[in-house]
């Protein structure tokens with residue numbers, strides 16, 4: 772097996788769920804109004820507009836591609852060393868700002884907002900745009916799987932011991948609509964040695980759409996370091 776390590780969970784407030792405030796605690800990173808978070812939000816907006824644009828418009832998409840490529844080239848010219856960026860990404864003890872589900876710096880993250888609850892569960896919410904469409908007007912099942920896997924993973928972190936997904940079982944009970952608020956609740960139900968058993972449900976308007984049961988194995992791959 773690959774070498775794995777365990778991380779201590781530190782919340783934004785500087786403590787894990789034992790802080791005992793009795794209030795939900797924000798676990799995902801809060802988006803800043805400017806800087807890279809704002810640029811990622813703009814990229815998300817652009818992706819949404821492109822998917823909605825289609826071909827039946829007079830809009831000059833060739834010129835658009837040229838302009839988008841010019842911006843991409845400008846950003847590429849400013850990129851730091853890739854290894855150093857990886858170290859920076861994983862330095863933070865709190866929520867990952869770069870991750871593809873909750874990260875405000877990641878344009879393909881919806882992003883999902885996750886709160887740790889006093890009862891040991893986590894609750895996550897977002898609204899999915901049309902870029903995530905599977906069946907007409909509905910979210911792709913793989914997106915539901917991604918959101919559930921991640922939220923169950925965060926529930927493990929909130930419970931104090933996180934790990935890697937070994938098995939994820941999903942039941943798709945109802946299609947998940949785009950453009951409507953979705954909620955995911957998840958909780959680590961039991962621990963047996965390194966085996967973490969975690970469950971969750973994705974609901975819309977209080978109606979369960981997708982349920983998940985997972986086995987995680989405690990430990991993560993080591994974070995990149997400068998050495």
Ligand SMILES: CCCCCCCC/C=C\CCCCCCCC(=O)SCCNC(=O)CCNC(=O)[C@H](O)C(C)(C)COP(=O)(O)OP(=O)(O)OC[C@H]1O[C@@H](n2cnc3c(N)ncnc32)[C@H](O)[C@@H]1OP(=O)(O)O
Nearest residue numbers: 772781782783798865866921924925928935936937938988
């Ligand atoms: C306010 C601020 C808070 C911030 C902090 C928040 C905290 C949260 C932070 C961040 C959340 C992030 C959330 C992310 C969530 C997403 C996670 C992923 O997507 S992970 C990527 C996908 N998964 C993989 O790539 C794994 C690939 N598989 C492996 O690497 C290995 O198979 C691994 C590590 C899973 C297990 O390998 P071994 O060698 O360590 O362990 P072995 O000995 O094989 O298994 C241990 C036991 O588990 C059973 N087991 C393993 N896999 C099983 C399976 N699929 N089904 C049933 N049993 C299984 C085995 O039979 C064994 O059982 P016996 O101890 O013998 O009783």
